[in-house]
Amino acid sequence: MSCPVGHHTPGSGDPRTATDTVTIDPLVRDLAGETARLREAAPITTIDLLGVRAWSITGHAEARRLLTDARLVKDINQWEAWRTGAVDHQWPLVGMVAVDPSMFIADGAEHRRLRTKTAQAITPRRLEALRPRIEEITAALLDDLAEQGGGSVPVDLKAVFALPLPMAVVCELMGVSRELQPRLHELYKLFFSMLTPQDERLQVIGELDTIFREMVREKAAHPVDDLTSALILADEGGEPLTEDEVVGNLKAMVAAGHETTISLILHAVRALLNHPDQLKLVLEGSVGWDSVIEETLRLESPSTHLLMRFATEEIEVGDQVIRPGDGVVISYRAVGRDRSQHGPDADAFDVTRPTPIRHIAFGHGPHICPGAALSRLEASIALPALFARFPGLELAVPNEEISNMPVLTQNDLAALPVWLARPDHG
Ligand code: PLO
Numbered sequence: 502m503s504c505p506v507g508h509h510t511p512g513s514g515d516p517r518t519a520t521d522t523v524t525i526d527p528l529v530r531d532l533a534g535e536t537a538r539l540r541e542a543a544p545i546t547t548i549d550l551l552g553v554r555a556w557s558i559t560g561h562a563e564a565r566r567l568l569t570d571a572r573l574v575k576d577i578n579q580w581e582a583w584r585t586g587a588v589d590h591q592w593p594l595v596g597m598v599a600v601d602p603s604m605f606i607a608d609g610a611e612h613r614r615l616r617t618k619t620a621q622a623i624t625p626r627r628l629e630a631l632r633p634r635i636e637e638i639t640a641a642l643l644d645d646l647a648e649q650g651g652g653s654v655p656v657d658l659k660a661v662f663a664l665p666l667p668m669a670v671v672c673e674l675m676g677v678s679r680e681l682q683p684r685l686h687e688l689y690k691l692f693f694s695m696l697t698p699q700d701e702r703l704q705v706i707g708e709l710d711t712i713f714r715e716m717v718r719e720k721a722a723h724p725v726d727d728l729t730s731a732l733i734l735a736d737e738g739g740e741p742l743t744e745d746e747v748v749g750n751l752k753a754m755v756a757a758g759h760e761t762t763i764s765l766i767l768h769a770v771r772a773l774l775n776h777p778d779q780l781k782l783v784l785e786g787s788v789g790w791d792s793v794i795e796e797t798l799r800l801e802s803p804s805t806h807l808l809m810r811f812a813t814e815e816i817e818v819g820d821q822v823i824r825p826g827d828g829v830v831i832s833y834r835a836v837g838r839d840r841s842q843h844g845p846d847a848d849a850f851d852v853t854r855p856t857p858i859r860h861i862a863f864g865h866g867p868h869i870c871p872g873a874a875l876s877r878l879e880a881s882i883a884l885p886a887l888f889a890r891f892p893g894l895e896l897a898v899p900n901e902e903i904s905n906m907p908v909l910t911q912n913d914l915a916a917l918p919v920w921l922a923r924p925d926h927g
């Protein structure tokens with residue numbers, strides 16, 4: 502489908518008239534090629550997102566600068582294409598930008614009001630209390646893996662390990678019941694997939710709303726010890742969140758909390774299995790798991806393209822001018838491979854890079870990922886436990902056969918088939 506954006510005055514910096522636009526493939530059939538094209542156009546280029554033009558920021562320094570620039574906002578009403586109706590609910594990516602009020606789309610003081618309580622609940626210090634529970638969930642999933650892949654069959658590490666782990670953790674944190682988790686995953690899969698017909702996606706969005714709204718009402722009546730209940734309860738002095746805002750934050754947390762960490766875990770495992778020399782350094786202890794995690798985040802940012810911010814004023818970036826009303830996407834996968842930031846070998850996986858690896862895969866500025874520490878904690882428990890339990894882990898398909906999901910915004914693998922121990926190796 503396409504949503505033509507018409508009738509605009511041409512100009513060299515107009516995202517709707519530039520000629521060197523990179524078309525983003527919704528089915529992600531050649532991510533390497535696409536990232537390379539974007540990076541060649543660094544630090545900024547125009548992109549075509551299913552018929553809609555926007556700016557894509559691909560330079561590390563420029564992304565950092567723009568992410569703290571108050572002239573770029575999250576308020577969709579600042580988007581000219583939205584105001585004019587050129588983009589509407591028929592656009593397959595609408596669910597990424599026109600969402601409930603939540604910290605994800607708020608600006609300024611309103612943003613702080615929506616975000617503070619959640620952010621404070623998941624600081625590195627507060628998260629230490631969660632560590633034993635994450636270890637327990639991990640151990641149980643490793644048992645499931647052994648059961649399913651113990652014989653002479655390969656097992657999909659995504660379905661049995663990388664997916665249920667972050668899903669269980671974020672759901673426990675927010676107080677989402679265990680029974681709901683498989684359905685939620687189904688719904689989010691349909692939500693993100695660009696193969697889902699748009700009318701079905703809108704139904705999915707409706708069902709997610711029903712599920713979360715019921716949950717919030719139930720917890721408002723009977724608050725328990727979870728983050729959703731904490732968000733409902735009024736703070737002394739502070740302005741309480743409305744039901745819509747709690748629902749919005751809850752949706753954002755569950756979506757971001759499971760979708761992204763799956764990607765981190767799978768890309769780390771895949772990279773290590775493709776680089777046995779580096780895996781050896783890690784298992785010997787000469788390189789830390791934190792280096793594996795940070796290098797994976799840099800090279801394979803779970804967020805390929807983050808939609809979207811809108812310009813309220815003219816903003817110069819490189820030799821381009823972003824105009825008021827334009828949409829701006831941060832293309833994090835390209836940003837992580839910016840050679841002026843990471844050197845000529847920016848495309849290589851290398852856990853021995855000097856630390857800290859200064860990537861911005863978790864964003865930067867006021868919207869920097871509030872769950873970053875949780876994600877790092879999950880990966881730092883899951884990865885060593887997996888390799889300790891299955892030292893013979895191997896990819897069960899050639900690397901080139903591992904494909905991405907048809908998800909435009911997320912760097913999400915379709916599956917990661919592995920041998921826990923290859924039968925012929927004993
Ligand atoms: C998912 C749909 C929700 O209704 C709103 C929402 C909030 C946070 C977004 C998330 C959506 C999609 C995945 C995002 C997440 C924030 C971080 C995460 C973009 C749109 C990333 C980085 O991929």
